[in-house]
Amino acid sequence: MTGHLLEVENLSVRFHSRGKIVDAVRSVSWHLDRGETLAILGESGSGKSVSASAVMGLIDTPPGEILSGSIRFDGRGILGLSAKDQRELNGRRIAMIFQDTLAALNPVHTLGHQISESMTAHGIPAERARTRAIELLARVGIPEPERRFNEYPHQFSGGQRQRVMIAAAIAMEPDVLIADEPTSALDVTVQAGILKLLKELQAENGMGILMITHDLGVVAEIADRVVVMSQGEVVEQGPLAEVLGAPRHAYTRRLLEAVPGRHGYPAARDLSSEALIEIRGLSKYYGVSAGVLKTPTGREIKALDDVSLTLNKGEVLGVVGESGSGKTTLVNTLLGLVDPTKGEVLYRGKSMLGPGNREIARNVQVVFQDPTASLNPRMKVGRIIAEPWAIHRGVLPRAEWPRRVAELLEQVGLRPEHADRYPHQFSGGQRQRIAIARALALKPEVIICDEAVSALDVSIQAQVIQLLKDLRRDHGLSYLFIAHDLPVVRDFADRTIVMQGGRIVESGITAEIFEHPRHPYTQKLLASRPVEERMRGHITEPAE
Amino acid sequence: MSDMTHPTAAAKPPREHALAEAFLMLWRDKFAFLSACFLLLVVIAALFGPSLLPDQALQMNLRGRNAPPFELERGWLYILGADNMGRSLLARLVIGSRYTLMIAGSAVVLALVVGTILGLIAGYRQGRIATIILRGADILMSFPSLLLALIVLFVLAPSVGNVVLVLALSRVPVYLRTCRAEVLEIRERQFVKAAKVLGASHARIVFLHILPNVVPTLMTLATLEFAAVMLSESSLSFLGLGVQAPAVTWGLMVADGRGYLASAWWLSFWPGVAISLTAISANLMANWIRTATDPAQRWRLEKRTRA
Structure with missing residues (x-):
């Protein structure tokens, strides 16, 4: 067994925390060569x-404790x-x-x-x-x-x-x-x-x-x-x-x-052509100011530049872009957090933007990226999910809240008694389920998923996407699915839009985009993540 | 369905049960428990002391001037010694606790409430209003607080109410700035954005989402301020602008004993000890309250940590 550059043998480490003992690793062995x-x-x-x-x-140490094992580097024991x-x-x-x-x-x-x-x-x-x-x-x-x-x-x-x-x-x-x-x-x-x-x-x-x-x-x-x-x-x-x-x-x-994208593309479905959200020529410019007095320089940063898209009923529309592509500004504009410079956002033909359109905005809910940050740490889950009803009075009488919260929790795969716990008592995937339950509370027609699965582990990611699929089937939801990476949208989105520098560079049926990308940027995005192709390559290769 | 009724039954425990739970959580933190006992003692002294010892604190005994502590020949009231006019220090401490707690307590609470409200406004609503509030706080902070107190008390005549007002006024900026800084951070968190997207009103966002996350910090700050205010009060009393004799406060007792530090240390020592113990106890209690009310921290008090 000698001759390895770095060798970990039989390592077991335990942590004492939160009044309990956590075995972080048990009998782990591996080695690394030059x-x-x-x-x-x-x-x-x-x-x-x-x-x-x-x-x-x-x-x-403490709180850690190395129970057993050895680490050798260049033949010399370096543990302790x-x-x-x-x-x-x-x-x-x-x-x-x-x-x-x-x-x-x-x-x-x-x-x-x-x-x-x-x-x-x-x-x-x-x-x-x-x-x-x-x-x-x-x-x-x-x-x-x-x-x-x-x-x-x-x-x-x-x-x-x-x-x-x-x-x-x-x-x-x-x-x-x-x-x-x-x-x-x-x-x-x-x-x-x-x-x-x-x-x-x-x-x-x-x-x-x-x-x-x-x-x-x-x-x-x-x-x-x-x-x-x-x-x-x-x-x-x-x-x-x-x-x-x-x-x-x-x-x-x-x-x-x-791993996303291993199951082919979503089956072509008969999509209704009933437009729910229509975005027309949406632009958002930020003026650049300079100097101590913040004088405008006349230069502008175009965070969104003439973006138009349509989300139809029952459809999943993927929006893919890296940082700086304008996808965050797009979401913030849709949610009314940022006022656009130009353009309009229509929901069933009526403008969604501006004050007084709260009732329309109710039909569009959002699930954010970081489930830890998007839930108030000092509120119990039941109160978090019931908050939409507290804000929109008259949707549901107060006496009905506990029953409805229990129903929603079951719909997203949690248990009714979870309503009485705090967010920190859940794992990341479960927290995202809570956030989804809150988004469902007002029975919306559209859910915007703003990088909703990006912070989750792959296996959890797959489960949450499966949940979103089930909810679409049961409630006829439509999704605007924002992501920074192409593979995630591959087996979920019916159509995909690729954004770069505030503009839409390519849009079309998801399978089309993956199989025949036309824009050089889309090609570059696909080329930098050839996960499934590479893995297929390994699968066909004979084992060494 | 039985699944669903069960947790709700457990979720709303009877009130006595909640109180017992709180007591158990207090018992598990021994320091907090001792602090609670001491604070209780001080509060009892403040409430009932004056009626139990109506005259003893004022009774002069010129033969017992500056009597040293730990001598029982003059009776148990003189266990802590006597002051420069032969009055029992123990009795004076008990009587003094009433005004001390009243002044420090109301000044801290007043400053806390005003400072928090202004801090919430300044942090949540940026723009002109915030600028006015903040510059106001800057002016207040840059103006020597003792000078401010002198002017105000000279104009308004010294009284307990005005002392509280002046003390509160000079401490408002501390809460205001801390509160604003916290609000600035919390308002950018995603759960606030989530509430905004749901259409929550400003009041709802501020009072339900932001305030509960700011309160723990302010609570800790307030207990630290408690001691500082007790001492500020003593300097005002020392200048003759605070509490007027025959009323007495611990701070005034410290100030009175200052001239005898070399010959009779106990005159300043015992009230000083009372101030420190009260401040430390308040601080430990605040620590406990913070832990007990934070859902993510409460486990520390709920079950014993295995070594």
Whole structure:
């Protein structure tokens, strides 16, 4: 068993929290060799990050407790190393990058300083560190590295910040790079660039990469071998092609099953041509002001530029766009939170915008992205769901509320007694169900799903989409389904609209868009996430 | 169907049950429990003290001037010693608790209510009104509060009511700014947006969605302010603008004993201890209330943590 670069054997970690004991990982073993990429795949709460934290010596004891196991790096046991020895190892031999780059970088120091620091901390003179940092910035693809050396984190985009983090991580030419969800917060096209960069760097200096992720697409893209974790245990591990092509464990099969877009397109249905929502020439411009006095410069940012679309009764219309595409402005305008510069929004032929149209707006409800943030933490679930009736008096007499809340909870797959609990007592998927129950309370005809499944694990995502499908069948609902990623809309949306820079660049039947994308941007979006094609490729390949 | 009736029955427990539950939660936090006992004692002293010890606090005993504490020969009333006119310190502490609590309590509550309302307005409705409120608070804060008190009390004549008014006025900006900062953060949260989309009125958003999330912070702040106000009151009394003799407050007792610190420390010490203990108790209680009313934190008090 010797000769592995990094080896975790039989690791069990337990946390004491909230008055109970949580076994974060149980008997986890894996190893990583030079020049290879190992992916740890798991959903939230699976314990996928715990073993990496143990490697970096980041588990605080208490509340953590390492029950058993060993970690060997380069043949040397590193579990329970002194703080000083661990520092010697971290950064120099084992480096790490994180998901939230804005939180991981210090806002009051320049990026150049922070990259140099990863070298000066290990005894490299400041002047040499500076030269090397500029080299590194250039290497990870930051244009004008000399100038940008002196800029602060907020002046970089999310993708660039992740590149800078990578630059800082590889500064000491580590043997192992641990990447904890490095691309999960990024747009798909940017994500593809980061993964490509990681592969190039690995080819150059032969480091081993440990990729921790919940995303099968990322695994398929970059990993040589996969460790699948569920509820603190390794359920399956092996070469990528084997795990994806012939999954042995039921959990892996479920995970693969849940990947959006694996079930073909929604069957062509007879769609009524009864238009519910009509958007005509909708535009929203923001004036750009500059200087201390905020004088208007005359320049304008076009957040929405002449957008027109129609949502028919019983239809699911997917709207796909990356950050800055204008999809958020579109939603906010529809909800009356932002006044448009031009254009109109009609609901059954009547304007939805402006005051006095509350009764019309009642027919359009919304489910937001983050179920944790969209429920008031100090209200019980029953009160949250009943709130629409408290606001729109006369819809339902107060005596009926508890019965109706119980009904709604059952409709979304929860139990009536859940009405008496608080939101924090539920998992993310359950919270989204509560949000859906609230949206259903006023019996709307249209539900706007604003990235409603983006924050959820894939298997939960599939369940919530199934719920939305059932509700459409039972209540004849129509959905405006906003997403930042194409695969999610693939087996759900009847028609799809692709947005970029505030404009609609392509729209049509979903199958058409996926099979014959016409606009270069759509093609690029599809090319950066070839998950299912890639996985199909692995399935047909003979196992190694 | 039996599934559905069951939880609703459990959801509305009888009132005694809820009280018992609250007591159990208090019992589990030993510090909070002790604080509650002490506060109860102080409140009892404030309510019944003056009628139980009507004269003792004013009775002079010139032979017992500055009598040291822990001597029982003059009777149990002199266990904490006597002041510079030979009056029992214990009796004076008991009598003083009434005005002390009344002034500090009403000043804190008044400032809290006014500050919170203005803070909610300034945070929720940006624009001209918010600017006026905030600049007003800035002016109030930049003006020395003692000077303000002197002017107001000189014009309005010193009385308990006016002391409360002045103390409250000078502390309003503290609540106002804290409240506004919290509101600015909470109003951007998604559940507020969700309520807006449902068509909720401004009052509903402010009082049902924003206020309950701001209150815990303000509660903590108010208990910290409680001690500060007790001391401010003493400086006003010291200048002769606060409570007028023969009425007495703890702050006034601290100020009175200042001249004897070298020879008779107990004159200032005991009222000082009373002020600190009350402030600490109020603070610990606030901490407990915050935990007990936060749905996500309440578990800490509901079951014992296994070691």
